[in-house]
Amino acid sequence: MDIRKLLSRSAKKPQKGPAIKDGGPAKLPSAGTPANPQLFHDAIPESRGKKRKRGTERVEEEANDQEEESVDFFAPKSTKPKSKKEDQTDGVLETPKDGEDDSPAVKLLDEEECRQILRSHRLKLTLLSSAKEEEKKTKKSKKAKVEKKQEKHRNKELYPQPLVAFSDLRSIYGISRRLGENLAQQGYKIPTEVQMGSLPLLLKPETALGDSMKELEDSNGTANINLLAVAPTGSGKTLAFLIPVVNSIVQRRRASKDSGHVLDAVIVAPTKELASQIVNEAKKLCIGTGIKVVGMRKGMRIVPKDDQEEQGESSSEEEDSESEDEASKKKSSQPLAKADILVTTPGLLLSALSASSQEEQAPLPTVRTLVLDEADVLLDQLFRDQTLGIWKSCINPELRVALWSATMGSNIEALASSTIQSRATRLGLDTQPRTVRLIVGLKDSAIPNITHKLIYAATEPGKLIALRQLLHPTARATDGTQSLRPPFLVFTQTIPRAIALHSELLYDIPASAGGSSRIAVLHSDLSDSARDHVMTRFRNGEIWVLITTDILSRGVDFRGINGVVNYDVPNSGAAYIHRVGRTGRAGRDGGVAVTLYTKEDIPYVKNVANIIAASEKAAGIPASEASMQKWLLDALPTPSKEEKKKLKMYGVEARRGGLGKGKEGKETKGKGKTQISTKSGYERKLENNRRGAIQASKRRKEAESAKEASAAEESEWSGIDA
Numbered sequence: 001m002d003i004r005k006l007l008s009r010s011a012k013k014p015q016k017g018p019a020i021k022d023g024g025p026a027k028l029p030s031a032g033t034p035a036n037p038q039l040f041h042d043a044i045p046e047s048r049g050k051k052r053k054r055g056t057e058r059v060e061e062e063a064n065d066q067e068e069e070s071v072d073f074f075a076p077k078s079t080k081p082k083s084k085k086e087d088q089t090d091g092v093l094e095t096p097k098d099g100e101d102d103s104p105a106v107k108l109l110d111e112e113e114c115r116q117i118l119r120s121h122r123l124k125l126t127l128l129s130s131a132k133e134e135e136k137k138t139k140k141s142k143k144a145k146v147e148k149k150q151e152k153h154r155n156k157e158l159y160p161q162p163l164v165a166f167s168d169l170r171s172i173y174g175i176s177r178r179l180g181e182n183l184a185q186q187g188y189k190i191p192t193e194v195q196m197g198s199l200p201l202l203l204k205p206e207t208a209l210g211d212s213m214k215e216l217e218d219s220n221g222t223a224n225i226n227l228l229a230v231a232p233t234g235s236g237k238t239l240a241f242l243i244p245v246v247n248s249i250v251q252r253r254r255a256s257k258d259s260g261h262v263l264d265a266v267i268v269a270p271t272k273e274l275a276s277q278i279v280n281e282a283k284k285l286c287i288g289t290g291i292k293v294v295g296m297r298k299g300m301r302i303v304p305k306d307d308q309e310e311q312g313e314s315s316s317e318e319e320d321s322e323s324e325d326e327a328s329k330k331k332s333s334q335p336l337a338k339a340d341i342l343v344t345t346p347g348l349l350l351s352a353l354s355a356s357s358q359e360e361q362a363p364l365p366t367v368r369t370l371v372l373d374e375a376d377v378l379l380d381q382l383f384r385d386q387t388l389g390i391w392k393s394c395i396n397p398e399l400r401v402a403l404w405s406a407t408m409g410s411n412i413e414a415l416a417s418s419t420i421q422s423r424a425t426r427l428g429l430d431t432q433p434r435t436v437r438l439i440v441g442l443k444d445s446a447i448p449n450i451t452h453k454l455i456y457a458a459t460e461p462g463k464l465i466a467l468r469q470l471l472h473p474t475a476r477a478t479d480g481t482q483s484l485r486p487p488f489l490v491f492t493q494t495i496p497r498a499i500a501l502h503s504e505l506l507y508d509i510p511a512s513a514g515g516s517s518r519i520a521v522l523h524s525d526l527s528d529s530a531r532d533h534v535m536t537r538f539r540n541g542e543i544w545v546l547i548t549t550d551i552l553s554r555g556v557d558f559r560g561i562n563g564v565v566n567y568d569v570p571n572s573g574a575a576y577i578h579r580v581g582r583t584g585r586a587g588r589d590g591g592v593a594v595t596l597y598t599k600e601d602i603p604y605v606k607n608v609a610n611i612i613a614a615s616e617k618a619a620g621i622p623a624s625e626a627s628m629q630k631w632l633l634d635a636l637p638t639p640s641k642e643e644k645k646k647l648k649m650y651g652v653e654a655r656r657g658g659l660g661k662g663k664e665g666k667e668t669k670g671k672g673k674t675q676i677s678t679k680s681g682y683e684r685k686l687e688n689n690r691r692g693a694i695q696a697s698k699r700r701k702e703a704e705s706a707k708e709a710s711a712a713e714e715s716e717w718s719g720i721d722a
């Protein structure tokens with residue numbers, strides 16, 4: 001079905017439209033599968049070229065082979081007879097046993113090779129110095145007053161083994177055969193950068209780190225590494241945290257020969273949509289492993305209630321007639337949810353933990369891995385208390401925390417480090433917790449494969465006109481912007497604005513193309529089932545334009561999105577990075593990210609402009625061709641810290657109001673600030689006056705007829721006197 005044709009109002013000859021004529025056969029994110037999911041592969045200087053074969057070149061070979069090879073990637077590979085010869089040399093690993101195992105032994109890369117590969121993929125790993133050490137060091141350096149010493153005490157860069165191919169997960173890092181098969185089943189072959197850098201460390205730190213391991217291991221010779229990973233949007237962070245979680249549970253269950261379910265890992269995500277996406281991904285990896293993945297729901301019981309003996313899963317199900325007391329008792333003694341991996345939003349889990357205990361929230365003693373996906377938002381004001389509450393409940397001394405996001409402010413990093421440290425002190429752990437930070441590419445930047453457009457629309461009605469132009473397949477704006485190819489996402493600042501925009505655009509898509517069913521709105525005021533329904537229809541391609549708020553700006557993975565429209569300027573640079581990161585995922589050709597701004601946005605738009613400029617520079621676009629011209633960048637005012645803070649909290653003031661509560665919770669209805677309409681204020685005033693006049697005339701008529709009726713009644717009533 002040609003969406004372009006269907007969307008066209010003049011459906012006769014849409015191919016004559018300028019978008020097609022000029023754009024040619026567009027390379028779209030929704031078209032085909034990407035050959036290589038990696039974003040960065042910088043050339044390594046010739047002089048170092050000799051050692052590339054086993055590392056970088058192997059990645060390239062995997063990419064080239066991808067088309068021809070069957071999915072049997074985890075099978076023993078005849079392509080590496082070399083490694084058998086290398087058996088006698090240093091650094092050769094015996095292949096891990098998993099029942100019976102048949103993979104060949106593999107040689108590890110030497111440090112120089114590791115450095116080269118990590119550098120060419122722009123991976124930077126740093127061992128963060130712990131707070132206590134820092135304290136000691138400051139004292140020392142005060143005593144010694146020697147610059148050199150301070151230098152020595154800084155965070156230390158690490159060069160662990162990178163993961164060059166998914167097949168190494170089994171042959172070097174010993175993941176279970178079943179997990180390997182599940183990965184192969186989904187067609188994953190070449191690891192993305194974040195997977196290259198994190199998986200070896202999380203799966204087998206002693207192998208990944210070699211000699212550097214000494215700095216991380218505790219008295220038992222093991223290392224419980226906490227990880228703070230910052231990697232671009234759509235770069236496969238989900239898989240990077242799920243593989244170690246699933247593998248460790250498989251290994252533990254095998255070692256203990258216990259097939260029961262014990263809550264081993266908690267994964268926290270800020271929205272229900274993201275949580276349910278993670279559940280789906282985890283379930284695919286757990287097929288055939290016996291691991292149970294559960295998405296947290298309201299009212300679910302995770303821990304036994306105070307003073308209550310645990311009841312079996314099937315107990316207390318049948319008593320029909322019962323008093324209210326009994327009913328509530330029964331509710332509170334709902335069977336415990338059995339899970340190995342629990343995926344949740346922070347509020348849901350924290351309220352379950354608080355409900356089960358009278359005093360403090362209940363502990364989660366069996367949890368050994370806590371994953372915070374979109375960690376910066378989970379540790380930001382809105383969710384901070386809930387997230388830290390969950391963290392506090394994880395009292396297992398072996399707990400490993402992993403924080404993941406595409407953006408991470410230094411304040412969030414500091415909060416994470418101090419929480420890790422203070423938890424160790426609170427629990428009286430005898431070993432210092434160690435944290436490794438992994439940064440992929442340029443921190444806090446948008447992926448380089450997106451085309452950015454920052455369009456000045458002057459006024460609110462101007463934005464609507466611009467959006468309609470983008471929506472129309474044969475339209476072309478005066479600045480040369482072509483129409484957007486569906487599917488695409490449209491972000492607004494508030495829920496009322498999303499609703500208003502949806503009703504304004506509802507009938508823009510012709511009936512022959514599916515009409516209003518092609519456009520939908522998703523926000524947190526909708527019921528869970530309505531949200532699920534919209535998500536499913538969008539994923540299935542039934543909805544082409546989805547209007548939403550920042551609820552969908554983070555983590556949600558729609559593979560083939562062709563564009564993102566910021567109908568309202570995002571509240572921060574980070575919000576921009578996440579919103580536009582819904583397109584161009586997994587190394588696909590990026591879509592278009594259009595940001596519309598009005599005169600009210602001018603004081604705040606520099607954030608976005610800077611990110612666009614940095615992204616275009618990173619993509620190697622020459623200044624003359626860049627959409628972000630230097631004169632504009634220089635002309636835009638730089639918002640103060642205070643303004644940035646306010647913007648982040650409440651959004652652009654002119655759009656804070658709404659159909660319900662607005663600025664800082666105050667009622668703003670009637671102010672009309674959030675009006676989304678093509679009609680001018682004057683037209684709306686005339687319309688209102690006309691409506692008012694009609695209503696007043698109606699009221700007058702009603703009052704007159706009521707008067708007449710009562711007069712008639714009075715004249716008819718003559719009974720008493722008679």
Ligand SMILES: Nc1ncnc2c1ncn2[C@@H]1O[C@H](COP(=O)(O)OP(=O)(O)OP(=O)(O)O)[C@@H](O)[C@H]1O
Nearest residue numbers: 037190191192233234235236237238406555557586
């Ligand atoms: N090694 C890989 N090869 C090919 N595709 C991959 C690979 N790893 C992940 N993907 C795909 O990349 C897409 C994006 O992955 P994911 O949602 O984990 O990104 P993310 O880094 O969490 O992004 P965000 O920051 O937006 O949350 C998914 O569709 C996933 O299936």
